[in-house]
Amino acid sequence: MGEITQAFAVAGAMILGLDPKLVEIVLLSLRVSLTAALIASVIGLPLGAAIAVSRFPGRRALIVVLNALMGLPPVVVGLVVYLLLSRAGPLGELGILFTPSAMVVAQTILIFPIVAALSRQVVEDAWQEYREQLRSLGAGPLASAVTLLQDARFSLVTIVLAGFGRAAAEVGAVIIVGGNIDGVTRVMTTAIALETSKGDLPLALGLGVILISLVLALNAGAYWIKEAAQRRYG
Amino acid sequence: MLPLTLDQVSFAVNGRTLIERVSVEVGAGPRTIILGPNGAGKSVLMRLCHGLLSPTSGSILWRGTNTGRQRQAMVFQRPVMLRRSALANVTYALKLAAIAPRERELRAQDVLEAVGLSHLAERPARMLSGGEQQRVALARAWALNPEVLFLDEPTANLDPGAVRDIESIIAQIHASGTKIIMTTHNLGQARRLADEILFLYQGRLAERAAVERFFRQPASPEAASFLREEMP
Numbered sequence: 001m002g003e004i005t006q007a008f009a010v011a012g013a014m015i016l017g018l019d020p021k022l023v024e025i026v027l028l029s030l031r032v033s034l035t036a037a038l039i040a041s042v043i044g045l046p047l048g049a050a051i052a053v054s055r056f057p058g059r060r061a062l063i064v065v066l067n068a069l070m071g072l073p074p075v076v077v078g079l080v081v082y083l084l085l086s087r088a089g090p091l092g093e094l095g096i097l098f099t100p101s102a103m104v105v106a107q108t109i110l111i112f113p114i115v116a117a118l119s120r121q122v123v124e125d126a127w128q129e130y131r132e133q134l135r136s137l138g139a140g141p142l143a144s145a146v147t148l149l150q151d152a153r154f155s156l157v158t159i160v161l162a163g164f165g166r167a168a169a170e171v172g173a174v175i176i177v178g179g180n181i182d183g184v185t186r187v188m189t190t191a192i193a194l195e196t197s198k199g200d201l202p203l204a205l206g207l208g209v210i211l212i213s214l215v216l217a218l219n220a221g222a223y224w225i226k227e228a229a230q231r232r233y234g
Numbered sequence: 235m236l237p238l239t240l241d242q243v244s245f246a247v248n249g250r251t252l253i254e255r256v257s258v259e260v261g262a263g264p265r266t267i268i269l270g271p272n273g274a275g276k277s278v279l280m281r282l283c284h285g286l287l288s289p290t291s292g293s294i295l296w297r298g299t300n301t302g303r304q305r306q307a308m309v310f311q312r313p314v315m316l317r318r319s320a321l322a323n324v325t326y327a328l329k330l331a332a333i334a335p336r337e338r339e340l341r342a343q344d345v346l347e348a349v350g351l352s353h354l355a356e357r358p359a360r361m362l363s364g365g366e367q368q369r370v371a372l373a374r375a376w377a378l379n380p381e382v383l384f385l386d387e388p389t390a391n392l393d394p395g396a397v398r399d400i401e402s403i404i405a406q407i408h409a410s411g412t413k414i415i416m417t418t419h420n421l422g423q424a425r426r427l428a429d430e431i432l433f434l435y436q437g438r439l440a441e442r443a444a445v446e447r448f449f450r451q452p453a454s455p456e457a458a459s460f461l462r463e464e465m466p
Contacts, residue, residue, distance in 0.1 A: 132286055133314035136307065137327045137374075147326075151317045233317045234360025 004201070011206035022206055029168060029187040032100050036107035037115075037164035044115030044163075045156060049145040051116075052123035063120065069113030074106075078176030081106040085177065098179040103187070106173040111163035118159045123148045154229035158222040165218050169211065235296040235305055235381055236413060237261040238283060243292035245275075245282055252278045254437045255292070262381075264429030265414040267445075269421075271460060275437040276417035277311075277386050283415070284308045284384050307380040311387040313371035315359035320351060320370045323359045327374045345373040349403050365396025372403050376412070383407060385416035389423065401427060421464050425449060433457045 014022050051062065083089050085097040085105070096102045126148045134144045149156065171189035178185035180194055188207045195204035238260045245253040252275045260266055268276045281287045282294060284306060294300070316323050324342035333341065346355050349369040354362060359370055368388060375383055385404065389397040404427060408414045418424050424431060424445070431448040433441040435456040443453065452458045 130314050130316075132281075133310060135286055136284065136310075138330050143330065147316065153317075232361075233358045234315075 007201035007205050010202035011209060014202060014206045015209065019206070022203065022210075024183070025186055025188055025191050025207065026210055028100065028185075029189075032103045032174070032187060033107060033164055033167035035104045036111060036167045037160055039104070039108045040112040040115045040163055041160045044112050045119050045149060045160075046145070048116045048119030048121075049123045049149050050141075051120045052127050053141050053145045053148065063117075066113055066117040066120065070117050072110055072113065074110055074170040074172030075176065076172075077106055077110045078173035081109065081173065081177045097177060098181060098185060100178070100185060102177040103174045103185060106177045107167040107170070110170060110173055111167050114166060115159055115163045118162070119149075119152075119156055122152050122155045122159065126152050154226050154233075157225050161218050161222045165215050168214060237297065238382070239293075239295045239298070240283070241293045241295070243282060243289045243294060245278055245287060246290045252437050253282065253289075256437075256439045257292075258432065258439055258442065260413075260415065262413050265408055265416070265427055266430050266432060267424045267428035268415070268417040268432045268434055269424050269428075270417075270419065270434035270440075272419055274434040276419070276434055278437075279434060280308070280384050280386050280415070280417055305378075305380050306382040306384065307375035307378045308384040308386065309368070309371050309375050309388050311390050313367045315362075315367050315370065317358065317360060319356050320359045320362065320366075320373075321346060321355040323370055324374045324377050328377055331378055341377050342373075345377040346370075348376070348406065349373045350399070363396070365392050365399060368392065368396070368400055369403065372400065372407070376403075376407055376410075380412055382413045382415060385414065387417055387419070389418075389420075397423075421449075421461070433460070435460070 051059065051066075081102065082097065084091045085094065085102055086092055087097075096105075123145070127144070130144070130148065130151070134147065139147060169189065171193055174180075174185070174187055175190045175193065178187070178190065180186050180190040186194075188211050192204045192207050192211075195201070195207075240256050240258050243253060243256045244251060256279065268279060270276050278287065282289055286308075316326060318326070321339075321342050324345060325338040328338040328341060329335075343352070343355070346352050349372055351366060351369055351373065354366060359367060362370065372388070388404070389400050392400065401423065404414060404416070414427075416427065418427075428445040430442065430444050432439060433443075433448070433452070433454065433456070435454075440456040441448070441452060441454040448457065449461065452461055
């Protein structure tokens, strides 16, 4: 028990003292996961909106697959990206395996279905309400999709943050394609896994506290944005 | 683009016939009110005319052609306001109608003024009251300067004060030369606003008559019994 208390104390000191090693790991985590969330949103939001407003053969199947992909196991994504990027793989020439770029690729693949599937749902709900009005005003599918994305923007922020949270918290994919190399590809989750197995609890705990705080702050932020928008725009 | 000609128009969903062989010609000028009990098919008929639905059989022609999508607008029972200002809701419609940016703003200001909402132009539209939202919807439709304006029970969910506002705006739009085609199940409103009545009953056009004649001496038994039941 005393050991754990002591670990907490050291962790607290590291956070408050902005321990350089801790800061480096946190910054890399943020960089990788924010980039992944950005790319996933740039692809996922328009795709979700497009599926929401259009009708085509195989649409239902696509939605089912997209929804199912939300539950992709990170280790499997890591494995697949590893195979693609490994020297013998089809994208091996890029030479990005065990770099932050590979981690961005893996996390983007992991959270893109989340962004696309959830935004499809949100935009389609709005579409039910807006469809006749927009058609009456002469909006085609493209104009409708843009308008709906714009009008649902505050719900979409929540979705993007959910995607980012998922990326920042996963360990399976980044540990495989990043390799947890100290100073290069070590992020919060992989560091926690390693330090715990090594028995270095303070750093693991410190990172754990930061990770949980980050997730809490994200959710609080998302909630606050939606609330404020609701009050402002109805 | 008027007259609007419906020839043997039927509309069915899942084997249920909602509109049955309606033939009618509606010309420019008089305000046409589509009257009938709930479930008579008024809204469906209006959506068919506006082009939101396609008839199962029969044809709908604008001045003899089927290319009449332009220059008509519609106001719905529940106004759909975009999450932006009242003014931006109007300019949005003008943008879709390919009006030049500078003119959009001017026209939007004008119509908001005409519906008495200039002072609320910058407010988020969804934060306005139901009556104000419906006025924005009217302004949005009017700004398009339509030749025909369809109104589907535009006052159904509003309090009496708001109903008066809406009715007076509809009168103004009519006076500005736009053909009004409107549904209602409210006899008082039909009497106040109509020049002619199309009486719809169970998906069929039971009667068409000038408003005084319709209320004084309805020709069809359906209309007669509807009037008896609805009159106090």
